[in-house]
Amino acid sequence: MDSSIQNRSTGILGDYDKPLFWSTAGITVLIVALGVISPDTLQAWASNAQAYLSHQFGWAYIAALTSYVGIGLWIGFSRYGDLKLGQKEDTPEFSTFTWVAMLFSCGIGVGFLLxxxxxxxxxxxxxxxxAEPATQEAIAVALQITSLHWGLHSWMGYCIVGLCIAFPAFRYGKPMNIGIALYGLLxxxxxxxxxxxxxxxxxxxATIGGIATVLGLGVISIDYGVGHIFGIETGNSGxxxxxxxxxxxxxxxxxxxxKRGVAFLSTLNVVVVIAFGIFILVTGDTNTLMRYFVSGIGNYLGNLLPMAFWADPLQQSDWINWWTIFYWLIVISWSPFVGGxxxxxxxxxxxxxFIMFAVLTPALCSMLWFSVMGGSAIAIETAGDIRIFDAVQANIGSGIYVLLESFPMSDVLSLVVFCSMIIFLITSADSACFFVAMQMSKGAYEPSFGMKATWGLCTGLLAIVLLLSGGLKAVQAASIVAGSPFAIGIGFMVWSLLRSLKLEYAKDLLEKAGQEVLQEIKRDDNAKDCSSVSGLAYRAAD
Structure with a gap:
């Protein structure tokens, strides 16, 4: 294994990449300083940059992410599917359930609840x-669009980056930094x-901006939960x-x-969320919700290409910029730390x-979750019992708490959601800080405590500044601006991965062929005198 993988302690930060560390720290400090000195300037700059990227290059992000879905599925189910992330003798470090739980927790666990x-x-x-808004037909369309945003595109966006990093790192024993994803080219x-x-x-x-967004969005829900459950009103200081x-x-x-942090918390929280989802399904209109789910699979697959490639060419509204394109840019900005x-x-x-359990399984679970939660909310909204949509428009973090008012034991369920949101935020931020620390530590698989703590503090400060300088819009815009340059890098990473896969597949074929020849030689006592393949190989070896 490359010696740079090993974390040689040379101080509280360990053996770290000084140019990368100080460059990233400098950019982070500049953003924090601008937010403190002139928050209006930061919000205006980030919003203008986001609007420009969405309007001018939205079509490119749509085409790119959809193409990655196709490439990723092809890799998983092609002749390359049997290749391992590592050597042939390597075995998984975590059980399949714990592994998938960690994927959810560091990926979109916060988003599920929010x-x-x-x-x-x-x-x-x-x-x-x-469909026309607020009609029976609109229910199916709403669930389709939600499945688009939280289905194959999101998970493949994260996991294609993960493949690009993991394959050369584990296969060739290299440091696990983002740049190693270009090994197939360089x-x-x-x-x-x-x-x-x-x-x-x-x-x-992009990772720093992405995790600041996670914290910013999560705090909105936690802040509402504090008021809803405990009756405590919080302002900026809160x-x-x-x-x-x-x-x-x-x-x-x-x-x-x-193993003691993310793995344990992720497994615990996913078990709690599964139990919570089953409770909502069973105590609600189970038959209708399951029909939404089953029908939604067919509607999603049947309309996947039209929805995935729809770019609103006439630009009749700003909907696509604040929904689909915004989501794809969030995926891109989160892909370094989630994928890494x-x-x-x-x-x-x-x-x-990897494709089966890190992409297809989470995508299917996402569809079930949104069918149950979204279907229940729409049913309550159309019945007119509780105006959930008004509450959501006033505060995006209120949705799930208001929904629970229609279910038994709503106070207990609200507390469960509140605690689950906190754990999801901890595991998401934990995994992001762990990954940033890996990058700063020259790709070390176990970065130093000091390095992880340093970037934990930095992301917390950035999240505070973004919230104080413009709330949710500033967090969203800053995330998009931070992540957009990485979209170009992903294209080269995928190109590099495909070259590495082709080379490694050829190596495996040659190795297998060589083993077959050796077996034939062993079976052929007269190999030196015959004209068979084994004889030719034997003479060539001589």
Whole structure:
């Protein structure tokens, strides 16, 4: 294994990449300073940049992410599917359930709770195409659109980056930094290449912006939960306290290591969420909700290509910029840390297994979750018992809490959701800080405690500044701006991966052929005198 993988302690930060560390820290400090000195300027700059990217290049993000879905599925179910992330003798570090639980927790666990009610309701009340808003037909369309945003595209966006990092790192025993994803193009020059170094920097900055977004969005829901459950009204000072406590919690979790921190919390929380989802399904209109789910699979697959490639060419509204394109940019900005963390925990998995359990299984679970939560919310909204949509428009974090008012034991369920949201935020931020620390530590698989704590603090400060400088819109816009340059890098990473897969597949074929020849030689006592393949090989060996 490359010696740079080993974390040689040279201080509290360990053996770290000084140019990458200080470049990333400098950019983060500049954003924080601008947010403190002139928050209006930061919000205006981020919003203008987001609007420009969405309007001018939205079509490119749509085409790119959809193409990655096709490429990823092809890799998983093609002749390359049997290749391993690692050597042939490598075995998985985590059980399949724990592995998938960690994927959910570091990926979109926070989003499940925050948007499970809100997004289907938005698309039902403000349906952009294929149906009139707030009609029976709009229910199916709303669930289809939600499945598009939380299905194959999201999970493949994360996991294709994970494959690009994990394959060369585990297969060739290289450091696990983002730049190693270009190994198929650059070979042994990767570590010194300016292009790989640039990819490291862009990925690190995108990760910082992405996790600040996770914290910002999560705090909105936690803040509402504090008022809803405990009757405590919080202002900006309350949000700062919440982020500070979360920062302390996920920093301690990161320090405890993967198996004691993220793995344990992820498994526990996913079990709780599964039980919560089953309770809502069973106590609600089970038959109708399951019909939504089963019909939704067919509707999603049947309309996948039209929805995936719809780019609103006439630009009749800003809907696509604030929904589909925004989601794809969020996926891109989160893909370095989600994909990188997924890469770190996936040694020993085959590519086919990776696509099956890291893409297809989560996508199907996402469809079930949004069918149950979204379907329940729409049913309550149309019955007129509770105006959930009004509550969601006033505060996006209120959706799931207001929904629970129609279910038995609503107070207990609200507390469960509140605690689950906190754990999801801890595991998401923990995994992100772990991955950033890996990058700064020259791709070390186990970065130092000091490095993980340093970036835990930095992301917490950035989240506070973004919230104070413009709330949700500033968080969203900053995330998009931070992630957009990485979209270009993913294209080169996929190209590099395909070249590596082709080479490794050829090597495996040659090795298998060589073993077959040797077996034939052993069976042929007169190999030297015959004209068979074994004889030719024997003479060539001589």
């Amino acid at each position: 948007w499970g009610v809100a997004e289907p309701l938005y698309h039902y009340m403000q349906t952009p195409y294929m 070979g042994e020059r990767t570590q010194s290449s300016i292009w790989a170094r640039l990819l490291d920097l862009v990925g690190a900055v 949000k700062i306290i919440i982020i500070a406590l979360l920062t302390l919690a996920y920093s301690l979790s990161a320090l405890s290591g993967l 963390f997924v890469a770190r925990i996936s040694r020993g998995r085959t590519l086919r297994e």
